[in-house]
Amino acid sequence: MKYLYILLITILFSDYKVSEYTNIINITVLFGLILISFTNWKKIELYSFQKQTILSKLFIIFLILLFISYLRSNIDSSSVTYSYYKIIIIIIMIFATLSVIFELVKQDDKKNVDDEKLFFFFITIPITFIVSNYIFELLSIDIFDYKKNYPQIGFSEMLRSLFGLEIQRLPLPLTSGVNNYGSFLGASAIISVTFYSTTKIKKFKKYSLIFFILSIFGLLILDMRSSLLAIIFIVICNRFLKDLNHLKITGLFISFISFLPILLVLTSFLVTNSQYLDFLSRNSEDLATGNNRNILWALSLNELISFKMNHLIGFGEFGQVGSKVSSLWAKDFSIFSNSEYVSTHNILLQLILDIGYIGLFVYYTLIIVASRTIRKMYITTKNRNLLVLQNFIFYFAFVGGTESLNYHNATFWMFIFTFVIIIYLNKKMSTNHQLFQTEGIKS
Numbered sequence: 001m002k003y004l005y006i007l008l009i010t011i012l013f014s015d016y017k018v019s020e021y022t023n024i025i026n027i028t029v030l031f032g033l034i035l036i037s038f039t040n041w042k043k044i045e046l047y048s049f050q051k052q053t054i055l056s057k058l059f060i061i062f063l064i065l066l067f068i069s070y071l072r073s074n075i076d077s078s079s080v081t082y083s084y085y086k087i088i089i090i091i092i093m094i095f096a097t098l099s100v101i102f103e104l105v106k107q108d109d110k111k112n113v114d115d116e117k118l119f120f121f122f123i124t125i126p127i128t129f130i131v132s133n134y135i136f137e138l139l140s141i142d143i144f145d146y147k148k149n150y151p152q153i154g155f156s157e158m159l160r161s162l163f164g165l166e167i168q169r170l171p172l173p174l175t176s177g178v179n180n181y182g183s184f185l186g187a188s189a190i191i192s193v194t195f196y197s198t199t200k201i202k203k204f205k206k207y208s209l210i211f212f213i214l215s216i217f218g219l220l221i222l223d224m225r226s227s228l229l230a231i232i233f234i235v236i237c238n239r240f241l242k243d244l245n246h247l248k249i250t251g252l253f254i255s256f257i258s259f260l261p262i263l264l265v266l267t268s269f270l271v272t273n274s275q276y277l278d279f280l281s282r283n284s285e286d287l288a289t290g291n292n293r294n295i296l297w298a299l300s301l302n303e304l305i306s307f308k309m310n311h312l313i314g315f316g317e318f319g320q321v322g323s324k325v326s327s328l329w330a331k332d333f334s335i336f337s338n339s340e341y342v343s344t345h346n347i348l349l350q351l352i353l354d355i356g357y358i359g360l361f362v363y364y365t366l367i368i369v370a371s372r373t374i375r376k377m378y379i380t381t382k383n384r385n386l387l388v389l390q391n392f393i394f395y396f397a398f399v400g401g402t403e404s405l406n407y408h409n410a411t412f413w414m415f416i417f418t419f420v421i422i423i424y425l426n427k428k429m430s431t432n433h434q435l436f437q438t439e440g441i442k443s
Helices: 002-013 024-039 054-071 080-104 115-138 157-163 178-198 202-222 225-241 251-266 275-280 293-305 309-313 347-381 384-399 410-431
Strands: none
Touching: 054 080, 054 347, 054 410, 080 115, 080 410, 115 178, 115 202, 115 384, 115 410, 178 202, 178 225, 178 384, 178 410, 202 225, 225 384, 251 347, 251 384, 293 347, 309 347, 347 384, 347 410, 384 410
16 A cells, blocks of 8 residues: 555656646545555544644644645646645655555554654655655656747756766756755765665665666756755765754754855855866856845845835745746846746745745744654664655755745645654654664664
8 A cells, every 4th residue: 555655656656847737647646545545544644744743733724724725826827726736745745655554553451652764765766756756757757848838948967077077957857846856866866875874675775876876967967966965965964963862953953054064155166166066066156146036035135125014924836926026037037937936046035935934934933843753753763764855855954945846846845745754753752661662773
C-alpha cells in the first residue's frame, strides 16, 4: 500500500498550469488518494493533530493563512473552484503522509516507529519524482509543453566551465520552472546525503548515495548555485557540530541561515572580476546584480516602507500582483510570459506580500519551534536519523533567501511532509516510552 501512496503523491508533485485545474491526471489521482485514504480512516493516527503542542497549532494556523491567500488569489484566471482544489490537495497530501507512516509503524503492542524505513520513505518520495522526470526527458515526452514554451535563459555555466558541456537551462517535463525544480533537487540532495551519513543499513546507504548523485547531476544541469551553496554550508555545519545535541537552535541562528544567502547576493559584486568564480557567473552582470534579485528586493522593500493594512494580512496569493509592485519589474523579465507573476525570489518578502507580517511571524516561529522539537527528540532518543529532518529545515530557510518556496511546487510539498512527520513523531514520543525501534543505538 505504501508504494501506491508514493506513486500517487509523486504524480501530484508535478506542476500544472492554472488554466488546467481540470487536468484529468491530477483529478484522477486526487480522487484515488481520497478513496484509498477513506479505507485507512479508522487505522490512521489522526490524533497527531489533536490536543497537540504549539508546533501542530502553528502548523495549522500557517496552513489556514495559506488557504485564505488561495481564496484571495490575484491570478486572473483563478477561480473559487481552483482555490478549493489546491486546499483539498494539501489536506489529502497530509492524510496520505500519515497513512504511509501508519504502514511503517511496527505492528506490536508498543507500535514503535521503524526509523530507518521512515526516513528512507522520506528520501524516496523526491527521488521518485526526479527519476520520473529523467525518464520523460529521455523519451522526449513534454506532457505540459513547458519546455516548448519556456524562454531561452542560457546554458548551465557550471557544466560549461567545469566539463565543457553545452546544456541549456530548461525545465524538465513535469516541472514548470527552473528555479522551483532546482530548489527541489537541492532538498533531495541534502536529505539523501544526510541519510547516507546517519543510516546503519548498508542497502539504504547505497540507495541514498545514488539518490544524492542523481540530485546533484540535476542541479548542475539547471545551474542552481544557491542550492549547491546551501548543501555545502549545511554539510560543513554538520561536520563541526557532529550531532544535534551540540546545537542549541535559536531564532538568531535560524535568522542567520535565512539572511546569509541574501548577504552573499548583495555582496557578490565584490567578486565579479575574480577568475576563481568564473564558473558561477552566467554573464558580465550576473553576479553584480544577483541575477536581477537586487531589483526585485529593492522594489518589494520600497512597497513595504509605507505601512498599509494589507501588509499586516497580505494581499493574497501572488501578493506581488495584488500590491501592483510586480508591474514595476515586469519589463525586466519580459522574456517570460505573464512577467508580472515573477516572484520576489525571497520567501520572507513573498510571505509578507501574500499573508502579511502575521504570516511571516507564524512561519518564523514554526521553523524555530520545529527545530527545537527535533533537538528535544534527539536528546531523548539519540537517533541521528533525525538530522535528516533538521537539515531539510536548514536548507529550506537558506534557499528561501533567494527563492519563493511558499507556492504549490515540489519543494513546498517536502515542507508539508517534513512537518507532518515531525508532528507525528513528537506526538508519538509524548505517548510512548520508546519512540524508535532502534532507540538509544548511535550510528
